Structure formats: structure tokens, C-alpha cells
Amino acid sequence: MLGINKTKERLNAGLEVFGILNSVPCPLVCEMLGYAGYDFVIIDTEHVLISADSLQQTIHAAEISGVTPLVRIPSNDPALIARALDSGAQGIVIPRVSSVQQASEAVAAVRYPPQGQRGITGGRTTGFGTTNLDDYIAQANREIMLVLMIEDPAGSEALAEIVKIPGIDMILEGALDLSIAMGHGNQPQHPQVQKAIQNMASTCAATDTTFCAIPRQAGQIDAWRDRGVRAFLTGEDRGIIFRQLTRSLEELKTPQHIAP
DSSP, rough: OOOOOHHHHHHTTTTOOOEEEESSSHHHHHHHHHHOSSOOOOOOOOOSSOOOOHHEEEEEEHHHHOOOOEEOOOOOOOOOOOOOOHTTTTTEOSSSOSSSSHHHHHHHHHSTTTTTTOOOOSSSSTTTSOOHHHHHHHHHHHHHHEEOOOOOOOHHHHHHHTTSSSEEEEEEEEEEHHHHHTTTOTTHHHHHHHHHHHHHHHHHHTTTTTTOOOOSTTTHHHHHHTTTTTEEEEEEEEHHHHHHHHHHHHHHHHOOOOOO
16 A cells, blocks of 8 residues: 655755666665665666566565655656556656657646546555545645756756746756767766756755755865755666676785784
């Protein structure tokens, strides 16, 4: 059954939240992320092949370990959104949002009427029909998060109008894709890219919309905190696991010099 969205609860209380992108399609890894203390996990189905059964099991693993399960879908497709939500996801992440129309369509797909157009089914989120549907619909519209990713100049330019749409809970920057789209290649720290991201944060702050930053260099998280940002994506589990495995192996291979 759909429970309280602890990430939304913390944000509404003025607290910080920390999330991670789950790119290793394995329920055990997602469960481990929850016990590690992350507030939310973004289960990636945009760039990662994952079956419907595996997605539902991964969401369940997140529920068990107390981390809020969000699902990044491949495209702004109402059918894909519905399946992820009916599997128990407490939020949807939409990549490459570039227009007000795309944002409005996402809201309609995520929310039940009268806020949207999502259809209902009697699955695990409703306790297989044991939950009062009116109560469930109200709770789902209240607890489920809609996160929009801004990853190109068109989305950045449209953001001021996008954040005016009711039903959008968070804006997540995509600096690398934005850098590529702006013609700077693999330079997410390029001044023009960073300026665009700073403008995103300012636009969100002006409308009291949560902005999720991705600190990539030392000191950036403190700068974001000084701006009042309280949501952070710490990176991707696949990259973090690989770097830690490499570091651990290199430490073991390095001769240990014992002082006489």
C-alpha cells in the first residue's frame, strides 16, 4: 500500500534530503542504499534495461529499507508512468523536459482527477482493493512526487513558466546533458553551464519549488546550502561502487612501508 512519502515530509519540515541514482538493476543494491541512509533513490529505467518484475521488486526493496523510491522513465509516456506508479513508486522523474506542454502532460499522467488524468487500478498500491478509493486518490495526489529534469537550453528557457504549473514537486538539473546540448561537450563545470544551473535554482526559489542540486566539486554543497537549497543528488551508485572498488584494490596493491 502507498505510504507516507518521507522525502516530501522532510522537505516540508525544512530539512535536507539526499538521494542517489540507482543504475545497478538489482533489488539488493537498492535495499542497501536505504540502509546506508539515503532519503530517496532514483531507479533508472531511461538508460538501464530492467524488466517490469525487477522494477517492482526493486521498489519493494526500497520500501523495506525506508528509502523513497522514485523511477526515472525513458520518456514522458503516460503508460510508462502509470506502470511505475502502480508498481509502488512514490515519485516519477521525467528526463529532458523542454516545454510547458511536456510539463503539463507529466502532471496529468501522475495525478488523479481533478488534478490530472491518471487512471486507477486495484493493485498493490490500493491494498488490492481493500483501501477506500477516495482516501487513496487523495493520498496519492498528496504523497507522490513529480520531478522534472532540465537538460537542454529550451528547458532552461521555459523553466520560469514550467514551475508555475501546479503539481510539480522538484526540478533536477542535468548538467552533463545540458553541457553537450550547449555545445560544450563533457564540461559540466563550464561557466555558461554553471550559470544556467544557477539560473534554474533562482527560478525555483522565486516560486518556492524545490531545486535538486548535484554537487560535483569540493565546496559546492556549502555554496548550495548558502542559497537555501535542501535537496541533493549525490551521484550514481554504479560510478560510486566502481570508484570504491578500484580505490580499495589499489590500496591493497600498494606496498606497506613499516617504520623500523
